[in-house]
Amino acid sequence: MPETKKRPRATPRAILTFDLDCFYASVAIRSRPHLKDKPVVVVQKHLCVTSNYVARQRAHGAVQKMTPVSKALRACPDLVQIDGSDLTPFRAANAEVMAIVRDFLQSRVTTLCKKLAQPPFQSPCQRQGLDEVFIDVTQLVAAEISAGGRPYRFEGHVFGATDDDDMHRTLMVASQIASELRREISTKTQLTLCAGVSDRKLLAKLAVDMHKPNNQTTFLPGNAKEYITAMPPRKLPGFGYAMDTKVQAWVKEAPGRPEISTAGDLVHRFSDGRKGLQELAAIVGTEAVARTVLGLCQGEDDSEVLESGDAPKSMASMDSFRSCTSMEDLRRRARERSTDLVTRLLRDGQRFHRRPRTLTVGYRFRGGGYHGAMRATSMPAVVSSLSSSKGGDSVDVCIGAIQKAILLVLREHGNISASSTFDLTLLTVGATNFTNQLASNFTNKTLSGNENNASLQGIANFFRKSDASVTHMPQTKPTEPSLSIDSPASSPQATGSCPICDHKLPPNIVLATRHVDRCLRGKDVTVKAAKTACNTRRVDSFFSKR
DNA sequence: TCGTTAAAG
DNA sequence: TTTTCTTTAACGA
Numbered sequence: 001m002p003e004t005k006k007r008p009r010a011t012p013r014a015i016l017t018f019d020l021d022c023f024y025a026s027v028a029i030r031s032r033p034h035l036k037d038k039p040v041v042v043v044q045k046h047l048c049v050t051s052n053y054v055a056r057q058r059a060h061g062a063v064q065k066m067t068p069v070s071k072a073l074r075a076c077p078d079l080v081q082i083d084g085s086d087l088t089p090f091r092a093a094n095a096e097v098m099a100i101v102r103d104f105l106q107s108r109v110t111t112l113c114k115k116l117a118q119p120p121f122q123s124p125c126q127r128q129g130l131d132e133v134f135i136d137v138t139q140l141v142a143a144e145i146s147a148g149g150r151p152y153r154f155e156g157h158v159f160g161a162t163d164d165d166d167m168h169r170t171l172m173v174a175s176q177i178a179s180e181l182r183r184e185i186s187t188k189t190q191l192t193l194c195a196g197v198s199d200r201k202l203l204a205k206l207a208v209d210m211h212k213p214n215n216q217t218t219f220l221p222g223n224a225k226e227y228i229t230a231m232p233p234r235k236l237p238g239f240g241y242a243m244d245t246k247v248q249a250w251v252k253e254a255p256g257r258p259e260i261s262t263a264g265d266l267v268h269r270f271s272d273g274r275k276g277l278q279e280l281a282a283i284v285g286t287e288a289v290a291r292t293v294l295g296l297c298q299g300e301d302d303s304e305v306l307e308s309g310d311a312p313k314s315m316a317s318m319d320s321f322r323s324c325t326s327m328e329d330l331r332r333r334a335r336e337r338s339t340d341l342v343t344r345l346l347r348d349g350q351r352f353h354r355r356p357r358t359l360t361v362g363y364r365f366r367g368g369g370y371h372g373a374m375r376a377t378s379m380p381a382v383v384s385s386l387s388s389s390k391g392g393d394s395v396d397v398c399i400g401a402i403q404k405a406i407l408l409v410l411r412e413h414g415n416i417s418a419s420s421t422f423d424l425t426l427l428t429v430g431a432t433n434f435t436n437q438l439a440s441n442f443t444n445k446t447l448s449g450n451e452n453n454a455s456l457q458g459i460a461n462f463f464r465k466s467d468a469s470v471t472h473m474p475q476t477k478p479t480e481p482s483l484s485i486d487s488p489a490s491s492p493q494a495t496g497s498c499p500i501c502d503h504k505l506p507p508n509i510v511l512a513t514r515h516v517d518r519c520l521r522g523k524d525v526t527v528k529a530a531k532t533a534c535n536t537r538r539v540d541s542f543f544s545k546r
Numbered sequence: 547t548c549g550t551t552a553a554a555g
Numbered sequence: 556t557t558t559t560c561t562t563t564a565a566c567g568a
Binding site: 044045046066085130241249363430 | 563564565
Binding site: 018023065125128129130131132236239240241242243285358360371373374375376433 | 547548549550551552553554555
């Protein structure tokens with residue numbers, strides 16, 4: 001018998017989603033207090049990407065996301081424009097918020113677990129863009145309830161009718177945690193935010209928009225199905241433009257097909273067992289997608305909150321323009337992208353002790369559709385030794401090397417050269433496939449504070465990738481001895497205790513890793529849960545204890 | 547491993 | 556409506 005029967009979860013989860021209020025505008029105004037009561041928009045190219053509430057009010061709805069500056073200016077002539085083309089301050093503000101969230105959760109867990117004499121755990125945090133985060137506080141709520149002392153009531157708005165059972169008590173405590181965390185964040189950053197609380201990401205996400213700004217809503221799952229089936233499916237997170245287009249195309253494809261204007265319509269037409277599923281699969285691509293979509297349309301969502309960690313998995317720099325037809329112009333733009341990327345790579349390397357192995361180049365010809373093309377090549381070798389050496393010219397060398405690589409890709413795959421005519425509208429350059437750099441200059445560094453390091457990153461990656469069928473080591477290239485974590489001579493020392501069993505760990509990082517790995521397997525825990533449980537942050541924080 | 551598509555903010 | 560500047564995941568080859 002295959003175990004494909006799916007069962008409902010044994011215990012209800014508690015999921016929070018936070019959404020910073022008009023994030024870009026708030027961050028921009030925070031550093032310019034004199035603009036506090038002025039109508040403000042943050043501008044990229046000729047578009048307003050965000051506005052504050054003063055601007056929205058004044059323009060009476062005419063200033064929205066992605067409104068052309070000219071139009072916004074007509075609606076509100078005294079609009080203050082702030083350039084938002086450099087994302088650095090927004091990335092920094094995001095990091096600030098994430099750090100506060102993690103510190104808050106960490107200290108709660110620490111005190112509660114001590115009190116309850118129970119091993120510590122972590123609460124996964126998933127970054128969603130720069131202004132949103134999902135948090136799974138299931139275990140934290142459970143610990144809070146065990147510890148007692150919480151009044152059984154909701155904090156903030158509630159959507160739906162409550163009841164006197166476990167799930168509702170869970171969500172009550174979750175709403176209290178959400179409220180406390182919101183207060184903590186807005187006190188420390190001067191940024192306000194909304195929270196959505198529910199037992200799954202889908203509902204938490206829908207809840208977060210129900211009362212804005214600076215407020216929170218708990219979505220009681222009992223009301224999910226009727227609420228969601230009445231919505232246009234396109235409004236559901238996960239049901240995007242492409243899906244909507246395909247479904248609507250199907251509707252119009254043949255006469256007599258039913259209108260699909262609500263999620264309920266879709267469920268009604270396609271949830272008729274296996275046949276309906278296959279019909280939907282034919283429209284949306286795969287059966288897996290069909291199943292998820294059908295679930296979404298009924299308010300179901302099993303997806304986990306995935307730990308994002310501190311280090312991004314890829315990095316890109318993009319420029320869009322009306323036209324680029326000369327090599328001279330192209331070279332200049334390529335250098336610009338290259339400079340931006342190298343600058344960020346340098347900082348990333350200082351923080352995470354890693355270098356990208358792959359360079360991606362994206363481009364689009366005028367009239368060449370939405371996506372354009374994307375190519376990947378190996379990163380120029382000089383980048384592996386990128387550093388801000390005082391005397392050296394490493395940065396400039398890297399910028400030049402990447403610029404050259406971009407031009408080469410465009411020549412080879414886009415047929416763009418001095419002897420061809422072309423017209424580009426987009427150039428993207430990105431770095432991916434990060435691997436740890438364990439150089440001699442780093443080996444002797446002490447482990448401390450927020451300073452992440454290469455070996456820890458290696459371990460984190462190892463856990464992330466570990467799989468029931470795979471025995472042990474990460475699948476790094478054998479040709480890269482400097483990356484392996486099994487070279488005790490150059491590995492930093494681990495101290496502290498196992499995040500699973502709390503035993504003291506051996507100082508050798510390889511042995512420590514092995515121990516934690518065994519421990520994970522020893523526990524009756526699914527691989528998926530193990531992956532979620534053992535993430536960068538957690539491993540980092542446990543291994544880097546002074 | 548490379549490259550595309552889709553989704554999200 | 557595909558417009559800005561990203562980041563991530565799933566999937567096919």
